[in-house]
Amino acid sequence: MSTHYVCTLVFRVSLLSCLLRPTTALAADVAKSPHGPDDELGVLNTLTTAQSVAVLQRVSSGKVYDLSVEYFVGMPGLADLGMGDPPYHIWMTHTPSGIKVEKLSPAGGPPDLALYDDAVTMSTHSGTHFDSLNHIGYGDRIFNGFEATRYLGNKGWTKAGADKIPPLITRGILLDVPATKGVTMLPDAYEVTTADIQQTLSKQGVRLQPGDAVLIRTGRMTVWPDAKKFVPNEPGITRDSAAWLIDHGAVLLGADTMGVEKFPMAKESVHAYAFAERGVCLLELAWLEDLAKDKVYEFAFIAAPLKLRGATGAPTRPLALPLRPATPAAPKAADQ
């Protein structure tokens, strides 16, 4: 049922990979999009406006769940991985006292107008954010075969950046895996298997549909923002469970962790698989605690990343609104 990408196993001919692996090795490769050689959206091409209307009309309480964390100096993030990414930083560019000393003239206003301005530096993968399809690829290529040599500038890619991700208004599904397992938080490096997911769906009484945004809760946010506890060895899905979710309709895979997948990454990386082989974006560092507490497993999911041109990721503040049960006329659930 799922929208499948043409994904082939190919024999790598580059000298480098010949040196790095047995010459008989077969590797996964980036997918050609079924939506054409210029496609930068991937599976999000398949979302329809009918789906958006249908899900919004099922909104019941009007209660809005905010799925984003705050951004603040000291928040856990890529900087904690020791690879040299800058941490989140914010500073004041204007305060009334500074403006007075600098003899600046804000453009008009009353004499006692008091202006405050600030600025930030951050990784595009800070806080709750989308990963774009150009975040990770294989070798020199990303999703749909776009090559770094042709499309990677010093200010981001010219292909498949965060600016190309359309707004998502679709059904969202929370998979509260620790609730299924009877724990507060999944253990470090725990692999969320397909069986775990099926068990959770069953327990929650939910079936996946094409177009679902699937958010996997690991409970990791219960130790947020303690970077030492939060960052290393995250629990998460595997390539197998990611494949099962996408095959059953997921158009977005999200989690309450920095990486969605289990870390350290397995050889079969979920990131690379989702982006480069399936055309599926990830949503990371989502705040799922409120949904879980209220046992809201099905909701209207509304999200759109900042349109940072060419960026490999972008912050977002996704919203979730609980739904009333679907009527019999609702779209038929996917075969599971």
Added chain:
Amino acid sequence: MSTHYVCTLVFRVSLLSCLLRPTTALAADVAKSPHGPDDELGVLNTLTTAQSVAVLQRVSSGKVYDLSVEYFVGMPGLADLGMGDPPYHIWMTHTPSGIKVEKLSPAGGPPDLALYDDAVTMSTHSGTHFDSLNHIGYGDRIFNGFEATRYLGNKGWTKAGADKIPPLITRGILLDVPATKGVTMLPDAYEVTTADIQQTLSKQGVRLQPGDAVLIRTGRMTVWPDAKKFVPNEPGITRDSAAWLIDHGAVLLGADTMGVEKFPMAKESVHAYAFAERGVCLLELAWLEDLAKDKVYEFAFIAAPLKLRGATGAPTRPLALPLRPATPAAPKAADQ
């Protein structure tokens, strides 16, 4: 009908203001919130979940209008005002070739995994963004009397920051003023008056309601992103027209300009008035061209700024979905 703040004219006692103005001068002052001394939300306290449900259930086509501009190096912004704000900047923190040279080890994955990461610096008032209530005040105080001496840190305010702005799901109204005036774009420094707004509402057949997000189109985006044409002397609303809009139900004032109000600012600044006297946020640099082209004047408006803790502004990617006509049972329109 509107939710009014207790806003008083007071005699300023500070020595500074005594020096700056005749001792008999009366000045506008920051408002005390009717929602209590700890209130940081302002008028957004008044939005109800019933309003959110009602508006979502009127969504008709499912077509989603994206009201955000892209973020890119060279985009117009505060940096063009010459007050020393940093321009938008993005750079690559990781590329596969760099990672190889630096002998970094991303946490696992296949040998040919290719990782791309980037980071940004920007003013919090970059691109499409909310202005928080702490952006501008009078003297040492902002909305609800919060004082800089008590609440302004080097990393933003501890009060009324962007992180405190709740998600907005409410009715949105586009006021296409240049269409009313029969021009492509309002002239430089044009004052959008109450009469202009009333004329536009009338022409569009729309009446304001409590809870509306009102977006004023000036046509300025027709010269975007030419900073020399876009930035100086923006057209926009005045304190009078802002007051009329808020009095008639607006809980958010937005525009397709950097400042919403006419620039240079009049002595009676809309920014200061909206934030400090009325508890109303602004939405700036909104992309309204698609709504205008399709004559979509009434829509579900969905927006939530990034939760940058304490920040005076925050980027957002607002969405608009056209509505079908309201049924007779719909909330009674405000008296205009």
Added chain:
Amino acid sequence: MSTHYVCTLVFRVSLLSCLLRPTTALAADVAKSPHGPDDELGVLNTLTTAQSVAVLQRVSSGKVYDLSVEYFVGMPGLADLGMGDPPYHIWMTHTPSGIKVEKLSPAGGPPDLALYDDAVTMSTHSGTHFDSLNHIGYGDRIFNGFEATRYLGNKGWTKAGADKIPPLITRGILLDVPATKGVTMLPDAYEVTTADIQQTLSKQGVRLQPGDAVLIRTGRMTVWPDAKKFVPNEPGITRDSAAWLIDHGAVLLGADTMGVEKFPMAKESVHAYAFAERGVCLLELAWLEDLAKDKVYEFAFIAAPLKLRGATGAPTRPLALPLRPATPAAPKAADQ
């Protein structure tokens, strides 16, 4: 013999300090400069060109010791103190491949010209650097009574910034305290006393002179750049030993640590004392290992911080050149 600043004990009248300390408390205060109310240089006013010539003419070997550490991502610094300072960061703004993708046109040159550019973010107190006199003061005032309310902008001070520090060419003295003590490195939080300094001078056969730049080695650089070992609880001088050094001619106090003084700071902070009471800058994170290894205790010291306008500190790359023994006609050593 020393150049003394007019430094008075005053009764603080602010309500805050009344609450924080017994009302009978007397506190040290910022000094008025003997060089006048506009003076921003402090004790460096007293250096003469004759001293510079005299010391350069005693340069013997021409060997140049480089007293600066490198700047690199991950280097220890203020960011390690957990107060939210940004760490050192460097990135490429242009590479040939990026320029090609972005279709940029560097201004001319041959078709295969390959341009590489980079940019940095850092605290002004990164790596080997001067502390300016405006780095630390008491209450609202810094050295010479300059008040933050009048002179502190959002882009640094308009008084006593790094740009005001003149180039120093003077005699430098290394005090190798761990060599005196027979240890590799002084223990954590060790207080370098006046006795330690006198003992070291005696052991090294050196006497202080007016105009000396005095560099105190603690051995801390033997654990550089291990931030966990380097940063917490640095050994260093005390107010008493700082006073003795300044009284005996030191016009600059430097060390191979982040803070020169013992940390955590004593109530009588060396920083505040040196800047605000004596008009003496500090030199921090100096690389003294090569001088110590070669037992070079007396040298021509040449240093000038980057002229970062208004900044509280600025990087520098100081040099040291060994001297031959002074002739009998040399300036008479200070009385010790």
Added chain:
Amino acid sequence: MSTHYVCTLVFRVSLLSCLLRPTTALAADVAKSPHGPDDELGVLNTLTTAQSVAVLQRVSSGKVYDLSVEYFVGMPGLADLGMGDPPYHIWMTHTPSGIKVEKLSPAGGPPDLALYDDAVTMSTHSGTHFDSLNHIGYGDRIFNGFEATRYLGNKGWTKAGADKIPPLITRGILLDVPATKGVTMLPDAYEVTTADIQQTLSKQGVRLQPGDAVLIRTGRMTVWPDAKKFVPNEPGITRDSAAWLIDHGAVLLGADTMGVEKFPMAKESVHAYAFAERGVCLLELAWLEDLAKDKVYEFAFIAAPLKLRGATGAPTRPLALPLRPATPAAPKAADQ
């Protein structure tokens, strides 16, 4: 007489260059260093400590000329070229009022200790700075054949960065070309020819020697810091005049402009030639006005760039001290 690099004309085989130029084209290539395949210093290998001593002993007045401009928000720089480099920016990371609001605890000190800290962002080519040998090359290679594919990380090069440039203490020569020409400032895009240089040397009564740092004044600093006048179409030397200077002993070429060479660059770029073919660094944005005013044409030149690891450039604050005439025993001047 000069230290020559083995510089060959080669036939480029890359497909790209075949497409870009006639297949019969011959191009300049990067040089192999005579100092070996690992050499990253270039011609600075040839400076001797004897030269440093000799020049310092000729220092006469002790007067120190500061050859650096200030760094400030709004200063002209690469950002003005429109290629997306970040402008210089400085901000406060700590102020006493902010620290109090944030409840931070600087490590100890008295209760009224007032701490001010700041941070900066800048291109490494901001203000007075060295260009490193890795700043510009040909094709994929820089000086001494170092290849970007092997040595270019995301945090700078691992070869020939600013950290590898040794301190320079040598004779400096000012060439006041506008004085020779009888103008205040050379015209836009003026080419400083070998004849201009010879005429200036003759008028000034100076002969070049091996080891000289040669600083070419164009008078451009007379319009500093007006970016519109300063930046476009700088006057400067040509490949021919650069070659003549290096052939006659120059180990550093500096100027009072952003690019030392005439802009727009000629096909035969001085940058590429100096770095990649001759192993000679550049010094840019030097402040030469004071030397010129005082007619100081010969001086001890002391400079060392910040050791920014791997960087393509680095700020510096060079110093110049006038010399007394050389004695007959002085090193023999180069044959010119």
